[in-house]
Amino acid sequence: MNYISIRNNQTVPVADIPVLDYPQFFETNISLLTNHPERHCVNYFGYNQGNGIKLICCIADDVSQEIYISSCHVSPSGKLESMTSRLLCFEKFEREIHEKFGVVFENHPWMKPVRYPHNRADKSSVMDNYPFYSIDSEELHEVGVGPIHAGVIEPGHFRFICNGEQILHLEIQLGYQHRGIEELFLQKKKLLQRVTLAENIAGDTVAGHTSAFCYLWESLSGFEPKPEIDFYRTLALELERIAIHTGDLSAICTDIAYQLGSSVLGRLRTPIINFTQEWGGNRLSKGLIRPGKTQFPFTKELSDRLKKVLNDYEPDFNEICAELFKLPSALSRLERTGTVSYDDILNIGAVGMSARMSGLLRDVRTTHPYALYPQLNHQPIIKHHGDVYSRAQIRREEIGQSMAYVRQLLENIPDTKANYDLPNKLQPNAFSISLVEGWRGEICHCAITGHDGELVVYKIKDPSFHNWLALALAVRNNEISDFPICNKSFNLSYCGHDL
Amino acid sequence: MRTRLIKLFAMLSILKILYHQGKQFIPNVRTAQVPGIFRGRPVISTNQVNETELVDLCPMNAISSNPVSIDLGKCSFCGECALKFPEKITFTTDYKISTNERERLIVKEGDDFAIEVNPATVRSEIRKIFGKSLKLRQVSAGGDNSCEWELNAANNVQFDMSRFGIEFVASPRHADGIAITGPITQNMAKALEIAYNATPDPKIIVLVGTDAISGGIFADSPALDRSFLENHTVDLYIPGNPAHPLTIINGLIDLTRKTK
Numbered sequence: 001m002n003y004i005s006i007r008n009n010q011t012v013p014v015a016d017i018p019v020l021d022y023p024q025f026f027e028t029n030i031s032l033l034t035n036h037p038e039r040h041c042v043n044y045f046g047y048n049q050g051n052g053i054k055l056i057c058c059i060a061d062d063v064s065q066e067i068y069i070s071s072c073h074v075s076p077s078g079k080l081e082s083m084t085s086r087l088l089c090f091e092k093f094e095r096e097i098h099e100k101f102g103v104v105f106e107n108h109p110w111m112k113p114v115r116y117p118h119n120r121a122d123k124s125s126v127m128d129n130y131p132f133y134s135i136d137s138e139e140l141h142e143v144g145v146g147p148i149h150a151g152v153i154e155p156g157h158f159r160f161i162c163n164g165e166q167i168l169h170l171e172i173q174l175g176y177q178h179r180g181i182e183e184l185f186l187q188k189k190k191l192l193q194r195v196t197l198a199e200n201i202a203g204d205t206v207a208g209h210t211s212a213f214c215y216l217w218e219s220l221s222g223f224e225p226k227p228e229i230d231f232y233r234t235l236a237l238e239l240e241r242i243a244i245h246t247g248d249l250s251a252i253c254t255d256i257a258y259q260l261g262s263s264v265l266g267r268l269r270t271p272i273i274n275f276t277q278e279w280g281g282n283r284l285s286k287g288l289i290r291p292g293k294t295q296f297p298f299t300k301e302l303s304d305r306l307k308k309v310l311n312d313y314e315p316d317f318n319e320i321c322a323e324l325f326k327l328p329s330a331l332s333r334l335e336r337t338g339t340v341s342y343d344d345i346l347n348i349g350a351v352g353m354s355a356r357m358s359g360l361l362r363d364v365r366t367t368h369p370y371a372l373y374p375q376l377n378h379q380p381i382i383k384h385h386g387d388v389y390s391r392a393q394i395r396r397e398e399i400g401q402s403m404a405y406v407r408q409l410l411e412n413i414p415d416t417k418a419n420y421d422l423p424n425k426l427q428p429n430a431f432s433i434s435l436v437e438g439w440r441g442e443i444c445h446c447a448i449t450g451h452d453g454e455l456v457v458y459k460i461k462d463p464s465f466h467n468w469l470a471l472a473l474a475v476r477n478n479e480i481s482d483f484p485i486c487n488k489s490f491n492l493s494y495c496g497h498d499l
Numbered sequence: 500m501r502t503r504l505i506k507l508f509a510m511l512s513i514l515k516i517l518y519h520q521g522k523q524f525i526p527n528v529r530t531a532q533v534p535g536i537f538r539g540r541p542v543i544s545t546n547q548v549n550e551t552e553l554v555d556l557c558p559m560n561a562i563s564s565n566p567v568s569i570d571l572g573k574c575s576f577c578g579e580c581a582l583k584f585p586e587k588i589t590f591t592t593d594y595k596i597s598t599n600e601r602e603r604l605i606v607k608e609g610d611d612f613a614i615e616v617n618p619a620t621v622r623s624e625i626r627k628i629f630g631k632s633l634k635l636r637q638v639s640a641g642g643d644n645s646c647e648w649e650l651n652a653a654n655n656v657q658f659d660m661s662r663f664g665i666e667f668v669a670s671p672r673h674a675d676g677i678a679i680t681g682p683i684t685q686n687m688a689k690a691l692e693i694a695y696n697a698t699p700d701p702k703i704i705v706l707v708g709t710d711a712i713s714g715g716i717f718a719d720s721p722a723l724d725r726s727f728l729e730n731h732t733v734d735l736y737i738p739g740n741p742a743h744p745l746t747i748i749n750g751l752i753d754l755t756r757k758t759k
Contacts, residue, residue, distance in 0.1 A: 116686055118722040127686050147690050150669035152637045152650045155687060176686045179641050180722035187719075192558040196575055196716050203645025203741060247648075260513060266655045267523050278535025281590070284645050286740060287538075287577040295582075296536070319516055495643045498686075 002028040003059075003070040008368040011219045011432040014448060017056070017071045022080055025072035029057050030086050038062045040349050040362065042435065042444045044093035046101055047457045052076065053101050058433060058446065062367035067433060076101050076121075082108035089349030092465060115175030115498050119183065130173050135161050140168065143480065147176045154494035158483075165479045170472045177498035185458035191217070191291065191424055199286045201460060202496035204244055207236040208438025209460075209496075210289040212445040215370060216434035217291045220426040220447060227372070228414035232294050234372040235409055236276070236285050238402040241439040243272040245395040245402075246317070248491050252392055253324065255484040256333040264320045268313055275309050278302065292420035303410050310403055321396050334389040338474035338486035341386060345470060352441010353394055354467040354490060358386035364437040376405050386474075391489040398439075425453035440464060440493065462496030523656045528748050537743070538576045538590035541569050543608045548587045556580055559709070559716060566608040571596060571738040572712040597737045597750025604712070604736060616735070616753040624701045625734065629675050629755045632664040635705065636674035636698060640691050641717070642681030645741035646708035650678065653744040660748050665755075671695070676703030676734070682710040682717040688724040695731070703734040705751070708742050715740065 002024060004017050020028065033039050043058045052075050059068045074080060082105035083090040094105045096114045102121035105111065113120070116127045134142075140163055147155035155176040161169040184197055198213035199206050211233045218225055246269040253261030273283040280288035280296045288295055324330055340350075345358040355362035363380035365373040381397045383390035426449045436443045441463030448457040471490045475483055525531045533539075550564040557580060561573035567587070569580075581588045596614045598604060599621055603614055639647050653660045654667065668674050671694045683691065695704070706728075709715040714723060737750045 118685060118720075128689065147687065148636075148638055148694055152639075152647050152667050154639045154642060154644055154647060155690065176684065176690070177639075177641050177681070178684055178686055178722050179682060179717045180720040181717075184717065184720055188558075188716075190558060192556070192577075192579060193716065196558045196577065200643045200710070200716055200740075203643035204648060206645075260516065263656050264516060264520060267520070267657055270652070270655070270657055274534055277533070277537055281536040281538045281578055282576065282740075283743070284648070284741060286575070286645070287579075316519055319519060323512060323516060493644065495641070 003032075003068040005066040005068055006433070007066060008364070008370055008433070008435045009215045009219045011222075011427060011430050014429050014431045017069050017431060019071050019073055022072050022074055025055065025057070025070055026081060026083060028070050029059060030083060032059045032068055033087055033089070037346055037360070040351070041089050041093065042067065042442065043433070043446055043459060043461050044090060044097075045446070045459045046097045046103070047448070048101075049073070053097075053103060055097070056431075056446070058444075060368060060435070062361065065368055067368070069431070069433075074103060076103055079104045079106055081106055084108045088347045089466075091348075092469070113175070115178050117175070117178055118180050127175060130157075132159055132171050132173070133161075133169065139163060156494050160480060160483070162480055165481065167475045167478055167480050167483070170475050172468055172472055174468065174494060174497050177495040179495075179499065181499045182458050182460060186455050189424070191422065195290055201499070202462060202493045203284055205240070205438045205440065205443070205462070205493065205496065206285045207233070207240040207289060208436055208443050209462075211237060211371070212434045212436040212443045214289055214291040215436065216432050216445045216447055217422065217426075219432045219434065220430055220449060221291075221422045222427060223292055223420065223422055226418050228294055228416050229292070229418050230371045231409060231414050232298065233289060234376075235298070235406065236288055237371070237436070237438070238405050238409075239272060239276055240285060242399050242402045242406075243269050243276070244439045244491075245399050246272065248488060249321075249324075249392060249395055251488040251491070252334075252388070252485055253330075255488050256330055258324065258327070258330055261320055261324045261330070264316065268317055271309050271313060275306055278305060292418065292422045294418045297417060298413060300413070303413055306406065307410060310406065314403065317399065325393075325396070331389070333482070333485060334392055335387060336385075337388045337482050338478055338489060339385065339387045340470050340474045344473055345386065348469045348473070349466050350470045351466050352437065352463045353391065353439075354441060354463070354470045356380060357383050357390040357394055359384040362442065364435045364442050368435045370436065372409065376408060378405075388485050388489040426455070428453045438463065440491070441467065460499055462493050464492040464497045467492055468497060524659050525657055528658065528745060529752075531745060533592050533594055533743070533745065537592045537594065538578050538581075539743075540571075540593040540596050540614055541581070541588055541590045541606055542611050543567050543569065543588055543606060544586065545609050546586045548584050553580060553584055553587065556583055568605050568607040570713070571604040571606060571614070572601060572736060573709065573715070573718075574738070575709055575715065575740040594743050594745045595749045596739075597735060597746055597753065599735050599754060601733075601736060604738060616750070618757070621754060622701075622734065625703060625755060626757065628701060629703070631756075633676070633751060633755050634666055634668045634674050635676055635678045636671040636694060637667050637678045637680065638687075638691050638694050640679055640681040640687035641684035641723070642708070642710060646680040646710070646739075649739075649741045649744050650680070650707065650747060653747045658744040658748060660744075660751075663748070663752055665748070665751050671697040672699065674698050674702070676705060678705040678707050679711045680707045682714040682720070682723050683725050683727060684722055685724040688727060691727055695727070703754075704731055705735040705737065706733055707737045707747065709738060709740045712736050712738060
C-alpha cells in the first residue's frame with residue numbers, strides 16, 4: 001500500500017505511514033483524488049526531519065469515512081513537480097510549503113507567498129511589496145482595500161481589477177494576523193497553555209478549534225472520550241453555530257441596508273451567547289472546553305434556561321426570516337449574486353458551508369463522525385445555486401437544525417461529571433488527526449510526537465484556508481458594490497488562516 | 500387601491516415584528532447585571548494556599564506570589580485558578596475593570612475595591628474635547644476576532660454605545676483616537692503606525708483585550724512587533740478575553756467624562 005487508512009481521531013505510529021519517493025507520492029495522491037468527488041485533501045504539510053523535509057498528505061474519503069495518509073522525504077533545495085499542475089486543490093498547500101521551506105514546485109501557476117510567517121525561508125520577501133496580478137489597460141482600473149477595512153473587522157488586503165463597476169478579478173493577500181501559533185504549540189509546554197492557544201486561534205470558532213485540539217490531545221494520550229464530555233462539546237458546537245449564523249444573517253442585512261433585519265437578527269444573537277456565558281462564564285465559550293474534563297457543570301437549571309432561551313428565540317427568528325426571505329428588495333440583492341459553480345467548488349477543494357451551497361456534500365458531522373453526531377443522525381443541508389441567497393438559506397436552515405439538535409441533546413443530560421488528569425507527555429513517535437465541523441466547515445488539527453512523547457509538529461487548518469479562493473471567484477463579474485454582501489455571506493476567518 | 504392594500508399589509512407585518520421585539524436596550528449600562536457566572540474583577544483572599552502551585556497553574560503567567568496578585572492585563576479570565584483554589588480566588592461579576600493606569604490592573608491579596616480610571620492622570624484635553632463625542636478608528640493587529648465582535652456588540656441595539664456619542668468610524672482622519680485589538684503582529688505594525696499618524700491631534704490610544712495589553716498567550720512569540728506601544732502613551736486599558744461590551748462602554752465613559 002502507498003498509504004495508510006485511518007479514521008478521524010485515530011492515532012498511529014509515524015513509522016506506519018508509508019514513506020514514498022516523490023513521483024510515487026505524487027501519483028498516489030493525484031490518483032486518489034482524480035474523478036473522486038467524495039474525496040478531498042484535508043491537509044498537506046511539511047516539517048523538518050534530519051537534513052530534509054518530510055511531506056505528509058491527508059486525503060479524506062467521505063464515503064468510506066477513512067483518511068488516507070502518505071508521506072515523502074524531500075530535500076529543501078529540490079525541485080518537485082507541482083501537484084497543482086494536475087489538481088488545483090493543492091495550490092495553497094504547495095505555496096505554504098514553498099514559503100516555509102523554500103522547496104520549489106515546478107509548473108505551479110504562481111508561487112505567491114501565503115502569509116509571510118516569521119519563520120519563512122526567504123526573509124528578504126516582505127509583505128509591503130507582495131507580488132500581485134496586474135493588468136495594463138486604458139479601460140480597466142484597480143481598487144485596493146485594506147489591510148485596515150472600514151468596519152470593525154480583521155485585516156487583509158483586497159485588490160480588485162474592475163471594468164467600470166464590474167469586478168473582473170479579485171486578489172486577496174492575507175498574513176497580517178500571523179502570530180506564529182503553530183510554533184507556540186511546541187514552545188508552550190503546559191497543557192493549559194496549549195488549550196488557551198487553541199481557544200485563541202479564531203475567537204469566533206472557539207468551540208470548533210478547542211474541540212479539535214481536545215480530541216487530538218485525548219487520542220494522542222490514549223484517552224477514550226466519555227459520552228458526558230462529548231455532550232458538552234456537541235452542545236457548545238451547536239450553540240456556536242446558532243449564534244454565529246444569526247450574527248451573519250444580521251450582517252448580510254446590514255450590507256443590503258435592511259435595517260430591520262440587521263437590528264432584529266443582531267439582537268437575537270445576544271441571548272444565545274449570553275447563555276454560553278451563564279454556562280461557562282464567557283460569551284464566546286472560552287474556558288469551557290478542556291481535554292478530559294467537563295469544566296462547568298451543565299445543570300438541570302441551565303437546561304431549563306436554555307429551553308426557554310430557544311423558545312423565546314425561535315418565533316422571533318422565524319418571523320424576521322419569513323419577512324426577509326420574501327422581501328423583493330432583499331431577494332433581488334441576494335439571488336444570483338456572488339455565484340460559484342459546483343465544478344469550481346470541487347476543483348478548489350472548498351469545504352463546509354461554502355461547499356454545501358453549491359451542491360457538494362462536505363460535512364464532517366456525517367462523513368467523519370465524532371462526538372454525539374452519529375446519535376443525532378445528522379443530515380447535511382445542501383443548496384445548489386452557490387449564490388449569496390444559498391448561503392443565507394443554509395444559515396437559516398442550519399439554525400433550525402441546530403436548535404432541534406440542542407433540544408434533542410437536552411432530553412438526555414448526563415449526570416456524571418468527568419475530571420481526568422491527562423498526562424503532559426503523549427504516546428511517542430505517533431501521528432494523529434482530528435476533524436471537527438465548525439460553523440464555517442472542516443477544521444483539521446494534526447500532530448506528530450517525538451521519541452520523548454513531546455509534540456514535534458502541530459498543524460492547524462481552518463476551513464477558511466480553502467474557502468478564501470471561493471470568495472475571490474464569487475465576486476467575478478459582480479458589481480463592486482456587491483462585494484460586501486459576498487464577503488459577509490462567506491464570513492471567512494483572517495486569524496484562522498494566518499495562524 | 501390594490502397596491503395601497505398590499506403596502507398597508509407589508510407595513511403591518513413590519514410593525515408586528517417591531518412590537519414583538521419590545522424594548523431591547525439596556526436602560527442603564529452603568530448598573531446592569533450580567534447573567535450567570537461571568538468572570539469579572541477577581542478577589543484574592545488572605546487564606547494560605549500552596550503559592551508555587553497557584554503561580555505555576557496560570558497559563559498566562561498572570562499570577563505572582565508574595566503577596567499573591569493577578570495581573571488583569573495578562574489574565575485570560577479562564578477561571579482555572581478559581582476552580583482549583585476556590586478558597587483563595589473568586590471572580591466577581593464586576594465588569595467595570597477598565598483603567599488608564601497599567602498598575603491598577605494588578606489585583607493584590609486582600610484588595611476588594613473597584614478598578615477605576617484615575618481622573619488625576621487623565622490628560623486634560625481628553626475630557627474637554629471628547630467628553631460629549633468620541634469617534635474611534637479600530638485597528639485589529641493580530642486580534643482573534645473575539646474583541647472585534649464585542650466592540651461591534653457594544654454598538655448593537657442592546658448595548659447601544661452610540662447613545663453616549665461614542666462610535667467607530669471608517670477613516671482614521673475622522674477619528675479622535677484608535678482602539679487596538681490583538682497582540683500587534685509584525686505584519687500589522689506598519690499599518691497600525693500609519694493609521695495612528697493619520698489620526699488628527701489630539702488623539703487617544705485604547706487597548707482592548709488581554710492580547711493588546713500584554714500580548715496575552717502570544718507575548719513571547721517572535722511574530723510580534725510591539726514597539727508601537729513603547730513609543731506612544733496608552734490612555735485606556737480595557738481588559739478581558741474578550742473584553743465584555745459593558746467593560747468597553749463603561750471604560751470609555753469613565754475616561755472621557757466626569758461621572759460622579
